[in-house]
Amino acid sequence: MSGVVPHGHPEELAARSTAPQPAPPLPAPLMRATGFLSFYDRFATAPMLVVFTREEGVSLSSAVQLVTAYVLLYALGQPAWGLLGDRLGRLKVLRLALAGTLIGSVATIAAPGFVALLVIRAVTGFFVGALFPSMLTVVGDSYTGAARAREISSLQTFTALGTTVATLAAGALAVWLDWRVVFGMTAVGAGTFLVLLRRVKLPSAAGVRHxxxxxxxxxxxxxxxxxxxxxxxxxxxxxxxxxxxxxxxxxxxxxxxxxxxxxxxxxxxxxxxxxxxxxxxxxxxxxxxxxxxxxxxxxxxxxxxxxxxxxxxxxxxxxxxxxxxxxxxxxxxxxxxxxxxxxxxxxxxxxxxxxxxxxxxxxxxxxxxxxxxxxxxxxxxxxxxxxxxxxxxxxxxxxx
The missing domain is CATH 1.20.1250.20 (MFS general substrate transporter like domains)
Structure with a gap:
């Protein structure tokens, strides 16, 4: 191309072209639901802290450590998951993270005491932390141009829904039913997504050498x-x-x-x-x-x-x-x-x-x-x- 560069970001120019976007190797509804699940679990504990103080017999400052430990391992695990994603592939990391989330959620429900609960929630945060970055990476691999930006926006919509549902419903479910129900829903979601991933095959990112x-x-x-x-x-x-x-x-x-x-x-x-x-x-x-x-x-x-x-x-x-x-x-x-x-x-x-x-x-x-x-x-x-x-x-x- 010579002369004047067409006005607009190349992402938008790509989006305006007639070339269709390739079908994503992961179904878009599954990607969005996984984003929902990751933020639901991440924000579910905070509304239940008062319930934990009563049922586990700990102070509020101790109960807050459930959030602190979870977020710490959630954040510290990010670099490790990213390196594994580029080394082993997106699908292996996603399956491993969902399996860890499933096992961690079941273990949370069965935790025999507060100390065990604290450790289990922290480890679960490590696995949940891989879910959203994995979805962002798959979106980056699967879409280009404005289509990528729109899919990231859609993914954000579902993470926001997960945050909102956890913020508004977790505390109520813990009071009306049991706090274990909240994490049981995470386990059901992770197990369901693992089953849905059985027949999915993710190619490497469009032939890009890592x-x-x-x-x-x-x-x-x-x-x-x-x-x-x-x-x-x-x-x-x-x-x-x-x-x-x-x-x-x-x-x-x-x-x-x-x-x-x-x-x-x-x-x-x-x-x-x-x-x-x-x-x-x-x-x-x-x-x-x-x-x-x-x-x-x-x-x-x-x-x-x-x-x-x-x-x-x-x-x-x-x-x-x-x-x-x-x-x-x-x-x-x-x-x-x-x-x-x-x-x-x-x-x-x-x-x-x-x-x-x-x-x-x-x-x-x-x-x-x-x-x-x-x-x-x-x-x-x-x-x-x-x-x-x-x-x-x-x-x-x-x-x-």
């Missing part, structure tokens, strides 16, 4: 650094929405319901993102998401009342659908020869950023949450400049 070293070159490493910053802002500071409401006297149930509107924001944002991506490149999607995130925390810095923080939660979810999904899409693109490794390291960096943000800002909560939200506004501007600028530069250097 070279794990590519995951540690300049651009992927830069993307991991962006993941740290974005995870800290989007996922870490999101943690303070519910406590900020409770500080002003709102009940835990109502504050939790407000916090759950984050999931509604992801679902609505994913619906919009799938329509915008056909007209705007990924750089523009990142800019829209970062701007939305800035507005979200600006509202929170001005007021910590119910209307403002409800809008903040919804807008953070919307930003997730634009910003986070675009960075995830970039992670599937930046090193195709080490796609599973790159995706897993990016996911891990976002988790670590989330943990670091809450750790660094936790000491500021005694004076309220306004200062935290104000500082986050500034950090969001930095993120916007770095993410938008670097993606535009990467796109040009790639040959756009």
């Amino acid at each position: 070279d794990i070293r590519r995951a540690f070159t300049a651009w992927p490493v830069w993307l991991y650094l962006l993941g740290l910053l974005e995870g800290g802002i989007l996922l870490g500071i999101l943690t303070y929405i519910v406590p900020a409401l409770e500080r002003d006297g709102l009940s835990t149930a109502v504050a939790g319901a407000v916090g759950a509107t984050y999931g509604a924001g992801i679902i609505g944002g994913a619906y919009l993102a799938k329509r915008v991506v056909a007209r705007a490149g990924r750089t523009v999607m990142i800019a829209i998401g970062a701007t939305t995130l800035f507005v979200a925390f600006l509202l929170a810095s001005l007021s910590q009342g119910v209307p403002a923080l409800t809008a903040t939660a919804v807008l953070i979810g919307t930003s997730n659908a634009f910003l986070h999904s675009s960075l995830q899409g970039w992670a599937t693109d930046v090193a195709p020869a080490a796609r599973a490794t790159t995706v897993s390291f990016f996911v891990s960096s976002a988790f670590l950023g989330s943990s670091a943000a809450t750790g660094l800002t936790g000491g500021l909560t005694g004076q309220g949450y306004g200062a935290i939200f104000e500082g986050t506004c500034v950090a969001t501007v930095v993120l916007a400049v770095l993410a938008v600028g670097s993606h535009a530069l990467w796109f040009r250097r790639r040959g756009g």
Whole structure:
């Protein structure tokens, strides 16, 4: 091609071509359901902490360790799963992760005491942590262009549904029935998906020769650094929405319901993102998401009342659908020869950023949450400049 380059991101140009997308080797409904399952299990424990304190005879601080240990192994396992995905293949890793999730969930139900429960949940988190990155990697292998972005948005919709169902239903099921029912549902889902995978064959990524070293070159490493910053802002500071409401006297149930509107924001944002991506490149999607995130925390810095923080939660979810999904899409693109490794390291960096943000800002909560939200506004501007600028530069250097 010579002369003027056609306007638009090459992903969108590919999407507008008449060439059909190849059928994904994993059925799209199965990929989305697996995404739902991974986030359902990940977020199911927190709403049941009070139940655990009563039934297991432990303090709340001890019960919280069920979440801490699970998330720690969930995050630390990401790099290992990525390396295995590029070495052994996506399907072997997915089957191993589902088998571990199934066994871990059954063992959770049968745990003889709190210490055993703590260890089992942590190990289960290690296996569940492989599910979502595996789905992202398969999407990266199976789709190109705007079709890839739309499928990532669809996957995000189902992870948001998993988060929302766990947040709203896990506590109620634990009170009305038994907390074991919640993890029993994970076991049923993992077992069902294992059966459905029996006849599935996943080819290697379109003939791409795997070279794990590519995951540690300049651009992927830069993307991991962006993941740290974005995870800290989007996922870490999101943690303070519910406590900020409770500080002003709102009940835990109502504050939790407000916090759950984050999931509604992801679902609505994913619906919009799938329509915008056909007209705007990924750089523009990142800019829209970062701007939305800035507005979200600006509202929170001005007021910590119910209307403002409800809008903040919804807008953070919307930003997730634009910003986070675009960075995830970039992670599937930046090193195709080490796609599973790159995706897993990016996911891990976002988790670590989330943990670091809450750790660094936790000491500021005694004076309220306004200062935290104000500082986050500034950090969001930095993120916007770095993410938008670097993606535009990467796109040009790639040959756009």
